Amino acid sequence: MLRLIGAVMIIAACGLVGIIVSKSYLLRPKYLHDLSAALQLLETEINYTRTSLPEACTIIAKQIKEPVSQFFTCFAESLKNESGVNAQEAWDNSLIVLVDAGFLKQDIEIIKQLGSVLGRSDAADQLKHITALQKRIQALAKAAELERDKNVRLWNYLGFCIGALVVLLLI
Amino acid sequence: MASKILNQLAPNLRDILENRVDWDTVEELRLRVGRPLVIKDKFQEYGMNFFGKCQVADSYCVTTDDLNRSVQIMTQNSWYAIDEEIRAGYLTLAGGHRVGICGKVVMEKGEIKTLKYINGLNIRIAKQVIGAAKLVLPKLYFNNKLSSTLIISPPGCGKTTLLRDISRQLSNSGMDVVIIDERSEIAACYQGIPQLDVGLRTDVIDGCPKAMGIMMALRGMTPQVIVTDEIGHPDDGYALADVIRAGVNVISSCHGSSLEAVQARAWVQLGGSVFTQAIILSRRNGPGTIEQVLKWEQPE
Numbered sequence: 001m002l003r004l005i006g007a008v009m010i011i012a013a014c015g016l017v018g019i020i021v022s023k024s025y026l027l028r029p030k031y032l033h034d035l036s037a038a039l040q041l042l043e044t045e046i047n048y049t050r051t052s053l054p055e056a057c058t059i060i061a062k063q064i065k066e067p068v069s070q071f072f073t074c075f076a077e078s079l080k081n082e083s084g085v086n087a088q089e090a091w092d093n094s095l096i097v098l099v100d101a102g103f104l105k106q107d108i109e110i111i112k113q114l115g116s117v118l119g120r121s122d123a124a125d126q127l128k129h130i131t132a133l134q135k136r137i138q139a140l141a142k143a144a145e146l147e148r149d150k151n152v153r154l155w156n157y158l159g160f161c162i163g164a165l166v167v168l169l170l171i
Numbered sequence: 172m173a174s175k176i177l178n179q180l181a182p183n184l185r186d187i188l189e190n191r192v193d194w195d196t197v198e199e200l201r202l203r204v205g206r207p208l209v210i211k212d213k214f215q216e217y218g219m220n221f222f223g224k225c226q227v228a229d230s231y232c233v234t235t236d237d238l239n240r241s242v243q244i245m246t247q248n249s250w251y252a253i254d255e256e257i258r259a260g261y262l263t264l265a266g267g268h269r270v271g272i273c274g275k276v277v278m279e280k281g282e283i284k285t286l287k288y289i290n291g292l293n294i295r296i297a298k299q300v301i302g303a304a305k306l307v308l309p310k311l312y313f314n315n316k317l318s319s320t321l322i323i324s325p326p327g328c329g330k331t332t333l334l335r336d337i338s339r340q341l342s343n344s345g346m347d348v349v350i351i352d353e354r355s356e357i358a359a360c361y362q363g364i365p366q367l368d369v370g371l372r373t374d375v376i377d378g379c380p381k382a383m384g385i386m387m388a389l390r391g392m393t394p395q396v397i398v399t400d401e402i403g404h405p406d407d408g409y410a411l412a413d414v415i416r417a418g419v420n421v422i423s424s425c426h427g428s429s430l431e432a433v434q435a436r437a438w439v440q441l442g443g444s445v446f447t448q449a450i451i452l453s454r455r456n457g458p459g460t461i462e463q464v465l466k467w468e469q470p471e
Contacts, residue, residue, distance in 0.1 A: 050249075050251060086239075086243045086244075090248075119249045121251065122285060125251075
């Protein structure tokens with residue numbers, strides 16, 4: 001009886017790990033699409049209403065889902081608190097939110113680049129930079145979708161299979 | 172309110188100025204890269220370092236990072252939002268303080284595209300002096316009727332302070348006043364809301380070129396008085412000509428040292444006849460000293 005319970009627990013634990021890994025493949029493209037949408041909103045705020053960066057990011061945060069919204073809130077708040085940080089520092093510090101949410105290192109490296117130019121030039125130049133980043137994010141999202149299609153089902157099954165294998169080896 | 176200016180400066184400068192400067196007396200703060208920080212009040216100029224007030228030569232030496240950081244804070248990290256102002260060489264802070272900017276100008280097709288390598292800032296502290304117009308106000312009336320007046324003086328003689336208090340007092344006495352505040356200096360609007368008291372019946376068209384603002388005010392706001400700052404562009408003259416037709420009073424200021432110098436300018440030919448008198452200011456007995464009140468005679 002005890003053995004049976006042990007076996008079930010091992011299979012469940014391994015299965016769960018598999019599901020968690022597959023979930024990360026499932027969420028990344030979603031997050032990247034959210035980020036791309038947020039950048040589109042930022043473009044509009046800058047282009048049409050010349051809204052200041054902290055205000056624009058607060059508005060964007062209200063229209064986008066977590067965790068991207070949290071990233072923009074964090075960025076806007078650190079710009080607003082008058083501690084003397086500039087946009088680049090605030091942007092870099094806020095990236096931790098995206099790292100925690102499961103963005104990959106390559107995503108972060110690309111997003112980070114915008115921080116060095118954000119808010120530092122006229123609207124036309126800002127738009128160029130934002131559009132460029134948006135295009136790269138969309139490319140990443142596409143690649144992430146392909147990976148998702150390949151890996152989600154695989155990891156869903158793989159976890160349970162490994163669990164079963166371990167049980168077999170132990171018996 | 173002037174102490175809020177501290178939050179608009181780079182952290183290094185805040186550390187030096189915090190609790191050491193009497194913001195009620197400071198008129199100007201000058202930051203130049205690689206040179207000492209200079210503070211000017213009504214009577215003198217002095218420096219400031221980590222030990223306190225000092226001679227200008229011993230003052231804290233301003234760094235490029237101090238300037239860049241200050242500008243980033245002042246622009247809320249949003250250069251694009253105020254690049255029009257920056258191209259004109261200044262920006263306005265919350266509270267109406269005006270910051271003049273110097274740096275390397277980037278030209279494109281004969282026009283200023285932007286400024287880079289910022290090397291100097293001149294922060295002029297805006298102050299509301301309630302009652303500043305006490306002496307001037309009676310001179311604005313002729314036979315108990317308000318007359319359109321041009322206030323003439325060199326920079327730094329208190330024109331804007333005076334205009335603000337004139338608006339406040341006229342407005343509180345029952346007149347509908349519209350301020351065309353091209354550089355957000357008179358009403359010191361921040362996100363559209365006047366930060367200084369400009370009166371109960373005063374509307375403010377903020378950040379709008381004077382000529383366009385005057386037309387907007389005439390069309391929509393039925394003002395009795397239009398108040399505006401630093402008239403000088405020929406377009407202003409055309410707009411003033413319309414004001415004459417509408418029969419609205421104008422109180423405005425203009426850079427210059429004498430009536431003759433002002434009357435030689437192009438806008439005067441176009442719309443100068445709106446004015447019935449001119450008041451010349453100086454700093455002889457402090458800002459806002461009335462030197463002369465002259466009848467306006469339109470030059471031929």
